[in-house]
Amino acid sequence: MGKILPNYVSTTNACKLCKPLGASLAFRGVEGAVPFLHGSQGCATYMRRYIISHFNEPIDIASSSLGEKNAVYGGGANLKLGLKNVTQKYHPALIGIATTCLTETIGDDVKMLLFQYRQEFMQDGGPLLVQVSTPSYSGTHMEGFHAAVRALVEQLTVATEANGTVNILPGFLSAADLRSLKEMVVDCGLTATVLPDFSETLDGPALRDYPLIPEGGTKISDIRAMSGAQATVEFGYTLPDQLSGGSYLKKTYGVPLQRLGMPVGIRETDRLFETLAEFSGRPMPGKYALARGRLVDSLVDGHKYVFGKRAVVYGEEDLVIGLTSFLAEIGVQPVLCASGGTSGGFVKAIGKAVEGFAVEMPRVHEGMDFHEIGELAAELKPDFFLGHSKGYALARGIGLPLIRVGFPIHDRVGGQRLLHIGYHGAQQLFDLIANAMIMAKQDSSEVGYSYM
């Protein structure tokens, strides 16, 4: 396993984001919802900026904009004023309220404040209020994302009759992934509730009027009825039980839960389609059989360009697990799998992903920052980096290609249109990786080959 990493106290160039950002993204994927951060103004603005630079889309995140007095005497009055103002101007169907480190530390009892708010201002109706606790000092944006999904499920679902639908809790996918996922489900003849779904709310068309709340998102009525689904499919091997919406639905309503990996690569996509086929009672549609066939054909065509190449993969744990699984399938040797997350389940899941495929077990590290990734990369001699755009400085420093996937992509257009999942996603990934390797060889060659 190589040398033991020094245990640094400081963090340099973190490979994670903070909890309320994940919650904001999840809330943005609900129809008619406005994300609302209970904290100081900066949090909302910074996260908006960060998200905008990836999606190139507006995202209005409201804030209770606490000042010094509120920090001392409590943020309740500002929270209520903020909710009132958002309700008045945005006319939301739902406000998703996430806390921040400030309001968690001063000890605001949000649940009680919302109870009071409903008493004082919502006698004649108003938006649904869903709240989630997201102190940034414990966990990453992924814990915030999952916690918000869980909160939506917990606070909105009501007992319903069986409705034959399927719940899909996909975790943090791209807008293109979500569109593709919904298409797969429809093609399989199923009706699914995908939560969250920001495929339109964070990747919408040009408009005549500014969309305070853009069209799209998971319908609230569908969320309410998730209790009556025939099953829940939840992506992500590292998702802990207490943050799992699927576990809640299973425990509370007896909805069977199928936990899958993020469907990246052949085997994980096969698993998804097998699961969908079980639900629908029909075989995989021909369109996907064909896409799988083309994918395999292309892997054969291009296998020599990628075989034995060494990759450093980093990002959110479940995305890295999916990507590593795919790399193993195409003969790339993942040498380091790194994440800022600390789920505790990363090593085991990577082990399963490469079992029987990769020649060696990669180094796998939770809680890593880019300084540590850089130190290990120098030792592991990779051929390329696979991850979001924040690895660019590192890749540039070593002079290696960075293949951009996941979130954020701040230095290229089209991050929201990157497709990672399904056979089509695997196809795009393969083409990216193979071409990056071909380009690296071509550019460094004195000959300047004009054929591969």
Next chain:
Amino acid sequence: METALQERQDSIHRTGEAPFVMDCNKDSLAGAVSQRACVFCGSRVVLYPIADALHLVHGPIGCAVYTWDIRGALSSGPELHRLSFSTDMQEIDVIFGGEKKLYHALIELIDRHAPKAAFVYSTCIVGIIGDDMQAVCRRVSEEKGIPVLPVQSEGFKGNKREGYKAACNAMRQLVGMGDTSGISRYSLNILGDFNLAGEIWLIREYFTKMGVEVVANITGDGRVGDIQRAHGAALNVVQCSGSTMDLARMMEEDYSIPSLRVSYFGVEDMAESLYAVAAFFKDEEMMRRTRELVKEELSLIMPELMRYRQALAGKRAAIYVGGAFKAFSLVKAFRTIGMQVVMVGSQTGTPEDYAELAEITDPGTIIVDDSNPLELSAFLKEKEVDIFVGGVKERPIAYKLGVAFCDHNHERKEMLAGFAGMLNFAREVYGSVMSPVWRFVPRREN
């Protein structure tokens, strides 16, 4: 305006509609989706470009990670400022205090990077749990023999302006530490340019040509050593109304260094700024050189600038920027290329700033403080704006509605200051306004 919230009505005015009293410079309204960030942000952006200092954010990870390499802030040498350092506070640190972690993180990072100084930024949570940052900084400073400066930038302690002040307070401690021997009597410090795309290099070149020595860049392409000897300069030239004016005031108090407010955006303001500096030194020869410089620079850009003017004449522009001072210059710069400013606003303007904006804008121009997407999108529509100038958060508002956009903030890659910068600005505006893509957007459909 009906779109805006009741409490926001007094922060929106139209030129010519008396009485003009702007409600501004206060905490943002809860739930209004302000475009502003926080105190920490104010400090971070001001100190950020000091390239040989360590910038350690003491707090949970978010504050550090969202400001990692956030603006150009080019450096001609070290690039330590482009790394994002954090104590990444965890629950246990919140409960038991983060001082120990801060101490060890500082020692570790100073040993690793050998910076010339360290700035330690306080975040919301640190203000609440009461870590004694001063004490930790003092201890590390003694042990490591470099200045280690606490920046009291708890996010909730006011708006961005408070952050500017906290940054200036930290820099005040650096000024005066260095040796000032050999500094010319024709010398100045450049305050309030952050060298986002190389503008400070151009400005320095102008001053050098005039025969003025630049002692310290505060803070674009900044160095700790230069700031430490900044008190040896004869003059402070201050751009950007809010961010470094406090430091200029402090230096006037501590060292009797006078200051001039300048702006490098637009040909008018650029020329005026250089003339003001030459006039300050009361040197005829310098004034002559300055006139020559301005004449030569203008002759280089005017032909191309006039071509853009022809194409852009009569088009309407909207401005929403961080500091009002930039807005003044932009109003004039648009005039230079024949465009009309129909809306102008800022995050941090003062009543005086807005009164001045009302002076220099045409009747009917919307003037706004601490605006938000709801209002800004309504203004863009009402005024049928052709181009919107702002930062990253304003960009999707413009683009979603099919309006051209010019980034005059963190993400610009072209230098927009100086005479050459005016040409770049015109090119940027032209390149967005004249794009054929607008023909396909809904607002252009019948």
